[in-house]
Amino acid sequence: MKSQFYEDIKENVYRFFVEELKISRKQAIQTYKKIREGFGGEVSLGVEKTYGIDRYRYFAATWDLDPKEYIEPNENLIPIMEQVKGRAVVLTSAPFVWAKNALRYLGVGQYLEGAVFTGEGDIRKPNPEAFKQALAFFNCLPKQVFSIGDQEQTDIIPAKALGMKTIFIGGESTVADYSIKDINYLTILIKKIEKEAKW
Numbered sequence: 001m002k003s004q005f006y007e008d009i010k011e012n013v014y015r016f017f018v019e020e021l022k023i024s025r026k027q028a029i030q031t032y033k034k035i036r037e038g039f040g041g042e043v044s045l046g047v048e049k050t051y052g053i054d055r056y057r058y059f060a061a062t063w064d065l066d067p068k069e070y071i072e073p074n075e076n077l078i079p080i081m082e083q084v085k086g087r088a089v090v091l092t093s094a095p096f097v098w099a100k101n102a103l104r105y106l107g108v109g110q111y112l113e114g115a116v117f118t119g120e121g122d123i124r125k126p127n128p129e130a131f132k133q134a135l136a137f138f139n140c141l142p143k144q145v146f147s148i149g150d151q152e153q154t155d156i157i158p159a160k161a162l163g164m165k166t167i168f169i170g171g172e173s174t175v176a177d178y179s180i181k182d183i184n185y186l187t188i189l190i191k192k193i194e195k196e197a198k199w
Contacts, residue, residue, distance in 0.1 A: 013028075014028040042124070063098040067105035083187050088111070088115065095120050126154040128158045149167075168180070
């Protein structure tokens, strides 16, 4: 919420409101705050329900950013994705336009064909129903799936509530089943877990 990425999204939203609603920047800022509060942070849903503006048009105007401005590539990511190809999905609250740009920039989109679940629908993380999409995709039990992420509130806690195993990336977590310093340790941990697994 305090990142440059978030600030740039907000600026795009303000411009979008100015152009679409024919209001001043000051009014656009107030409109944004009001919608965020009124719809529990789900701005796209608020825009659609309050003003009748299609959420996909809203996303295209506000989230179509260049990932190289915000994401530092990791040379180990492609080898990691090669090892988990066919066994991984992306579950993000971000809209498809951003997910597509980010995955293409990172060079891993081809490993996730049909396996990207985005936040364009009404059900999004941290709603546990969003995680059920991954379970349905793999047609497996929660205990056979790992939710891997860097946000306890959106990636770890709701997944654990469903019975998934969890891996927190970015330090120590008091709620995740496993914690790793960064993604470079992921395949080592997964191999260790699979060796010990009894399912």
